[in-house]
Amino acid sequence: MPKAARNIGLRDVARVAGVSTATVSRAMNNPETVSEELRARIASVVDHLGWVPHGAARALATRRTGTIGAVFPTLTHGDFARAIQALQHELSKSGYTLLLACSEYNPKQEYEQVRKLIERGVDAIVLVGEAHHPDVSGLIQKNNIPHVNTFVYNPETHGTCVGPDNRKALYKLTNYLIELGHRSFGIVAQTAENNDRAQARLDGVRDALAEKSIAIQPRHFAQGHWGINEGRQLFRRILESKPWPTAVLCGNAYLSVGAVLESQAMGIKVPEDMSIVGYDDIEMMSELPVPITTVRVLSDEVGRRTARLLVAKIENKPIGLDLECDAEIVVRKSSGPAKA
Amino acid sequence: MPKAARNIGLRDVARVAGVSTATVSRAMNNPETVSEELRARIASVVDHLGWVPHGAARALATRRTGTIGAVFPTLTHGDFARAIQALQHELSKSGYTLLLACSEYNPKQEYEQVRKLIERGVDAIVLVGEAHHPDVSGLIQKNNIPHVNTFVYNPETHGTCVGPDNRKALYKLTNYLIELGHRSFGIVAQTAENNDRAQARLDGVRDALAEKSIAIQPRHFAQGHWGINEGRQLFRRILESKPWPTAVLCGNAYLSVGAVLESQAMGIKVPEDMSIVGYDDIEMMSELPVPITTVRVLSDEVGRRTARLLVAKIENKPIGLDLECDAEIVVRKSSGPAKA
DNA sequence: TGCTAGTGTGTAACCGGTTACATAACGAAA
DNA sequence: TTTCGTTATGTAACCGGTTACACACTAGCA
Numbered sequence: 001m002p003k004a005a006r007n008i009g010l011r012d013v014a015r016v017a018g019v020s021t022a023t024v025s026r027a028m029n030n031p032e033t034v035s036e037e038l039r040a041r042i043a044s045v046v047d048h049l050g051w052v053p054h055g056a057a058r059a060l061a062t063r064r065t066g067t068i069g070a071v072f073p074t075l076t077h078g079d080f081a082r083a084i085q086a087l088q089h090e091l092s093k094s095g096y097t098l099l100l101a102c103s104e105y106n107p108k109q110e111y112e113q114v115r116k117l118i119e120r121g122v123d124a125i126v127l128v129g130e131a132h133h134p135d136v137s138g139l140i141q142k143n144n145i146p147h148v149n150t151f152v153y154n155p156e157t158h159g160t161c162v163g164p165d166n167r168k169a170l171y172k173l174t175n176y177l178i179e180l181g182h183r184s185f186g187i188v189a190q191t192a193e194n195n196d197r198a199q200a201r202l203d204g205v206r207d208a209l210a211e212k213s214i215a216i217q218p219r220h221f222a223q224g225h226w227g228i229n230e231g232r233q234l235f236r237r238i239l240e241s242k243p244w245p246t247a248v249l250c251g252n253a254y255l256s257v258g259a260v261l262e263s264q265a266m267g268i269k270v271p272e273d274m275s276i277v278g279y280d281d282i283e284m285m286s287e288l289p290v291p292i293t294t295v296r297v298l299s300d301e302v303g304r305r306t307a308r309l310l311v312a313k314i315e316n317k318p319i320g321l322d323l324e325c326d327a328e329i330v331v332r333k334s335s336g337p338a339k340a
Numbered sequence: 341m342p343k344a345a346r347n348i349g350l351r352d353v354a355r356v357a358g359v360s361t362a363t364v365s366r367a368m369n370n371p372e373t374v375s376e377e378l379r380a381r382i383a384s385v386v387d388h389l390g391w392v393p394h395g396a397a398r399a400l401a402t403r404r405t406g407t408i409g410a411v412f413p414t415l416t417h418g419d420f421a422r423a424i425q426a427l428q429h430e431l432s433k434s435g436y437t438l439l440l441a442c443s444e445y446n447p448k449q450e451y452e453q454v455r456k457l458i459e460r461g462v463d464a465i466v467l468v469g470e471a472h473h474p475d476v477s478g479l480i481q482k483n484n485i486p487h488v489n490t491f492v493y494n495p496e497t498h499g500t501c502v503g504p505d506n507r508k509a510l511y512k513l514t515n516y517l518i519e520l521g522h523r524s525f526g527i528v529a530q531t532a533e534n535n536d537r538a539q540a541r542l543d544g545v546r547d548a549l550a551e552k553s554i555a556i557q558p559r560h561f562a563q564g565h566w567g568i569n570e571g572r573q574l575f576r577r578i579l580e581s582k583p584w585p586t587a588v589l590c591g592n593a594y595l596s597v598g599a600v601l602e603s604q605a606m607g608i609k610v611p612e613d614m615s616i617v618g619y620d621d622i623e624m625m626s627e628l629p630v631p632i633t634t635v636r637v638l639s640d641e642v643g644r645r646t647a648r649l650l651v652a653k654i655e656n657k658p659i660g661l662d663l664e665c666d667a668e669i670v671v672r673k674s675s676g677p678a679k680a
Numbered sequence: 681t682g683c684t685a686g687t688g689t690g691t692a693a694c695c696g697g698t699t700a701c702a703t704a705a706c707g708a709a710a
Numbered sequence: 711t712t713t714c715g716t717t718a719t720g721t722a723a724c725c726g727g728t729t730a731c732a733c734a735c736t737a738g739c740a
Contacts, residue, residue, distance in 0.1 A: 055461045056399035058695035081415040100440040396728035
């Protein structure tokens with residue numbers, strides 16, 4: 001077997017074009033510093049030789065890889081998927097590529113993934129939420145890597161997070177239900193373990209209820225994973241014994257879809273007998289026979305702003321950007337006045 | 341401002357441990373070639389200094405980055421998301437990280453993304469489907485990069501694709517409906533432009549129908565993007581004039597959900613008056629009041645096998661793996677005998 | 681005792697770009 | 711004409727690992 005031919009490199013381009021390697025490099029990265037004529041000559045040689053710059057070599061020399069690492073809990077949640085897609089799209093506009101990893105809602109795994117990403121030399125890191133493995137922040141700090149926590153907004157940590165204020169959103173949504181006359185609430189929640197966003201939403205509900213001195217019956221509080229089927233089961237568990245709550249708050253889009261489907265299966269009239277509301281807005285929610293009232297967060301906007309914030313941080317530019325994303329209540333048919 | 345301290349590198353580790361750089365490198369990558377004693381000493385120094393190997397330097401020297409590039413049409417499709425998650429998970433077991441990009445169903449964009457990934461030095465590439473921009477295969481070939489086309493299986497290109505045989509799957513599904521007595525069919529399809537999988541599914545349907553000399557009325561064929569709402573509209577268009585088909589085949593999970601929801605809104609009895617079937621199996625389909633008959637492809641299995649195939653290719657190992665993924669018909673309530 | 685084979689370690693030349701610094705060329709100002 | 715400033719280009723030393731090859735040492739054998 002003949003020895004594999006050495007790949008063509010910048011030196012070959014330089015040789016063929018009859019210039020130095022520095023000039024070729026400059027022609028590629030700072031075209032304005034190279035004379036028109038050489039630039040054209042070099043471009044044609046590059047084209048002719050089909051030279052593709054070697055990323056690792058460039059990364060070694062510049063100490064920047066042009067990659068951004070992201071660790072998301074899951075990709076199968078439509079909102080994360082949309083945010084990642086927007087993030088990737090926006091980053092690629094600035095020449096960055098996304099290195100993606102999944103924590104599967106496991107802090108230990110998140111830590112490992114972050115570690116790996118740092119080894120890969122990412123220029124910045126994106127995480128979800130503010131609650132992480134205790135060593136994560138040390139690792140990021142020690143390596144001095146810009147990072148952003150997404151899907152949360154916390155005025156106290158301004159500049160490091162992009163997303164909605166989860167607590168505020170559910171505080172508003174709960175008050176909306178209170179104004180409709182509801183006094184007895186059920187909650188179908190995502191487990192708040194390792195999930196500060198889910199926790200913040202619960203806090204929002206509790207704060208709003210506490211202000212009116214409304215308490216939630218323990219049997220009206222169900223917590224679990226997420227998914228449509230999970231939503232059905234948790235909803236059913238809440239309705240095991242009467243009296244039923246007049247309004248059920250779901251901590252997640254899929255849970256609310258499950259709750260509504262189950263309510264239909266049980267023959268409950270929504271919203272006449274019971275109001276059901278969700279969080280997040282996936283297409284499903286507006287297409288069901290009973291469209292679901294929810295809090296709409298534009299996930300792609302979260303992704304886009306995250307990208308811009310990251311790029312600003314990497315390039316040390318000022319952040320001219322609102323980091324708190326809107327969380328707007330979208331009223332649909334699934335909510336209405338409390339049954340008299 | 342003091343000049344930034346040089347990062348600690350392998351040379352520092354070597355100096356502190358009192359050995360050569362080669363020995364440190366070997367201790368990390370081929371522990372068995374280094375004496376027990378040195379190995380331990382080096383390990384403790386590495387730990388003490390908190391040294392993290394520099395990925396780009398290693399990549400430059402080994403000519404392998406340990407990254408795999410993937411270009412998917414979208415992430416918001418649940419099946420792609422699941423496959424990507426499984427792919428990532430499986431790859432990380434073998435020490436690889438996923439570089440992710442999105443083509444948004446645009447061949448030009450796919451080509452650009454592939455280009456970028458190659459610049460980043462990915463060790464292998466994953467694409468969806470076999471229909472790509474004309475320059476893509478040249479680019480991949482020229483750079484001699486292992487690649488896999490996913491979500492397709494084609495015996496003629498065995499070894500380069502992992503997924504279900506789309507044509508066969510819909511051929512089977514159509515025959516199932518024919519056996520139920522259906523002779524008049526409607527199709528709600530995803531546009532086949534730039535989407536060979538959608539095309540293959542259509543071919544499967546047509547082949548099955550042709551064998552029984554069944555023709556599809558042009559007005560019973562509707563094609564569009566995908567999504568629940570799109571499904572509703574396409575379905576409604578098919579039913580604009582009577583006589584209606586007795587069975588409607590949908591090219592995609594979301595389209596079928598839309599079709600079923602719209603049929604309910606229109607008061608059509610499914611499956612008594614009409615059968616509706618889909619493709620792919622997202623949670624929604626089994627949770628609707630009328631669960632939808634469909635073809636189940638285990639997307640995570642597609643992702644996992646893709647990962648194994650890639651690793652085998654990169655490391656030049658034999659492929660002990662079935663590359664054709666099952667596409668099993670899951671019969672649910674939305675399909676039944678044709679109305680007499 | 682001399683020779684060989686085998687093991688463990690060190691030396692230094694890579695990998696393929698970038699960029700600080702030196703140099704050359706040229707026009708303008710003195 | 712000399713001198714200075716400006717701009718365009720070249721030279722070569724990096725970046726931080728890996729690894730071919732050389733070398734030293736030990737054990738085994740004739």
